[in-house]
Amino acid sequence: MIVYNCVTLVLLSLLPHIHNKLIADGLRSKLASIVLSKTNTSTAIVSLPLRLALCKLTQHAEGEAKSELLSILGFQTEGKLSVCLSAVQNVLTTLESFDFIMLSRILTNDTDEYTNTFLKPSFSVQVDKVKYHQNNSAVNYVNNLISTKTLQRLKYILNNDDINNRTSLMLVSAVYFKMTWEIPFDLKKTRISKFRGFDRNISLVPMMSQDNLYLFLIDDGLGLKMIDIKLATQGLSMFIVLPDDANSMAYFLSSVLTEPNFIRSIKNRMKLRMLTLNLPRFKIKSLVNWKWDLQQMGLQKIFLSNETGLDSALKNNTKRHLYVSGVKQKTFIEVDEMGVLRGDGLRHEFERSQDDIISMTNPTLEFTADKPFYFSILIHYDLSDYKNTEDLLNGVYYGPQ
Ligand SMILES: *[C@@H]1O[C@H](CO)[C@@H](O)[C@H](O)[C@H]1NC(C)=O
Ligand SMILES: *[C@@H]1O[C@H](CO)[C@@H](O)[C@H](O)[C@H]1NC(C)=O
Ligand SMILES: *[C@@H]1O[C@H](CO)[C@@H](O)[C@H](O)[C@H]1NC(C)=O
Ligand SMILES: *[C@@H]1O[C@H](CO)[C@@H](O)[C@H](O)[C@H]1NC(C)=O
Ligand SMILES: *[C@@H]1O[C@H](CO)[C@@H](O)[C@H](O)[C@H]1NC(C)=O
Ligand SMILES: *[C@@H]1O[C@H](CO)[C@@H](O)[C@H](O)[C@H]1NC(C)=O
Numbered sequence: 001m002i003v004y005n006c007v008t009l010v011l012l013s014l015l016p017h018i019h020n021k022l023i024a025d026g027l028r029s030k031l032a033s034i035v036l037s038k039t040n041t042s043t044a045i046v047s048l049p050l051r052l053a054l055c056k057l058t059q060h061a062e063g064e065a066k067s068e069l070l071s072i073l074g075f076q077t078e079g080k081l082s083v084c085l086s087a088v089q090n091v092l093t094t095l096e097s098f099d100f101i102m103l104s105r106i107l108t109n110d111t112d113e114y115t116n117t118f119l120k121p122s123f124s125v126q127v128d129k130v131k132y133h134q135n136n137s138a139v140n141y142v143n144n145l146i147s148t149k150t151l152q153r154l155k156y157i158l159n160n161d162d163i164n165n166r167t168s169l170m171l172v173s174a175v176y177f178k179m180t181w182e183i184p185f186d187l188k189k190t191r192i193s194k195f196r197g198f199d200r201n202i203s204l205v206p207m208m209s210q211d212n213l214y215l216f217l218i219d220d221g222l223g224l225k226m227i228d229i230k231l232a233t234q235g236l237s238m239f240i241v242l243p244d245d246a247n248s249m250a251y252f253l254s255s256v257l258t259e260p261n262f263i264r265s266i267k268n269r270m271k272l273r274m275l276t277l278n279l280p281r282f283k284i285k286s287l288v289n290w291k292w293d294l295q296q297m298g299l300q301k302i303f304l305s306n307e308t309g310l311d312s313a314l315k316n317n318t319k320r321h322l323y324v325s326g327v328k329q330k331t332f333i334e335v336d337e338m339g340v341l342r343g344d345g346l347r348h349e350f351e352r353s354q355d356d357i358i359s360m361t362n363p364t365l366e367f368t369a370d371k372p373f374y375f376s377i378l379i380h381y382d383l384s385d386y387k388n389t390e391d392l393l394n395g396v397y398y399g400p401q
């Protein structure tokens with residue numbers, strides 16, 4: 001999408017240090033483990049845009065609805081709410097100048113029932129009025145909006161039955177991300193190879209290959225292999241967990257992912273190793289509706305049409321209650337040899353240093369992602385402590401669809 005020259009890339013790499021770590025929280029890890037473990041289809045989720053929308057709702061919530069929201073966001077008091085956006089603003093700015101597009105919208109009916117404060121954007125979340133009674137054109141309008149904002153990468157986030165005569169608020173988010181590696185893969189080394197699903201079905205995938213130094217760990221007890229691959233934006237890496245089988249995957253997703261210190265403890269045990277990394281070139285497009293999952297996590301009042309918890313977003317003379325009818329997210333993740341096109345100067349520099357390393361050692365270890373794997377994009381807030389990370393994105397790849 002954007003061609004970077006060397007200078008821009010270096011500037012982009014100066015990811016600011018951030019001490020308030022608030023992307024990650026119970027919302028992110030619980031949602032990830034619930035959403036990722038209940039399906040056998042490749043899925044990628046980013047809880048941050050949902051988090052921002054919930055922060056905006058919290059501003060207008062009262063009573064139990066407000067307590068539930070604060071609790072799921074991990075805040076003791078409303079005073080902390082402003083941190084929702086400020087803690088992540090710098091990371092977002094950096095990512096947006098890369099190939100990362102994220103938007104979070106709240107849809108309402110096209111009436112004058114809402115207060116001006118509610119209609120004003122906050123936490124980077126915009127409110128869109130759509131004509132709910134013209135359900136098909138409302139759906140088209142929203143789908144076109146998402147498509148335009150994501151440069152045609154994401155279409156069809158809403159179905160015709162998402163908007164009906166009982167719809168109140170819809171929370172809608174979309175994320176597009178294309179991985180750009182610190183050291184690109186050599187296109188000439190990509191081979192078509194077998195990928196074996198948990199159901200033992202074999203499909204063919206383009207397998208990229210690279211010999212390099214990576215942080216690596218094998219845990220035979222848990223049946224997991226793990227690797228950390230640096231992305232071009234300094235401070236971001238892709239973390240991949242390759243379970244031996246479906247049971248190891250299920251165990252990892254259901255319990256280990258929700259343990260706040262698990263990734264840190266793994267990172268402590270990871271060692272730099274010279275190895276051959278084989279990773280499929282892949283794309284994941286996924287669409288999730290989180291209403292049920294959020295209800296399971298204890299967020300209930302905001303979904304009830306008979307409750308008044310969100311009514312302060314409405315003008316005083318309104319007879320209707322305000323509630324959330326649906327929470328949808330569509331994501332599109334792309335992984336290939338290069339990522340975003342970059343200037344030639346930088347690429348040569350990478351290739352030289354890569355050759356230097358390869359000439360020193362011959363890898364005997366191998367990390368081959370030829371069966372379903374979990375992955376996340378990690379943000380390293382503090383570059384002097386590489387193990388101190390938070391997830392921006394979580395996903396599972398089960399093979400090509
Ligand atoms: C959409 O609107 C049409 C015409 O107004 C109506 O017949 C149809 O039942 C509506 N669909 C839904 C899902 O509400
Ligand atoms: C909503 O639409 C359904 C059918 O689409 C209809 O049965 C119901 O009466 C409508 N409710 C209201 C409040 O208009
Ligand atoms: C949306 O607003 C229109 C126009 O005021 C109204 O006729 C319709 O009943 C509203 N629909 C919903 C679902 O609130
Ligand atoms: C996913 O696949 C595994 C192994 O094939 C199976 O045991 C499990 O029931 C499946 N889960 C779902 C939700 O389909
Ligand atoms: C596995 O392959 C068989 C035969 O090709 C096919 O019928 C079946 O649907 C596949 N299973 C999955 C889960 O894709
Ligand atoms: C709203 O309805 C639910 C069940 O649908 C009920 O448990 C709850 O008490 C009701 N709330 C109010 C304020 O009436």
Ligand SMILES: *[C@@H]1O[C@H](CO)[C@@H](O)[C@H](O)[C@H]1NC(C)=O
Nearest residue numbers: 114115116312314315316317
């Ligand atoms: C709505 O009513 C409440 C008390 O009933 C009052 O405090 C508030 O100022 C009113 N808001 C508007 C916008 O009129």
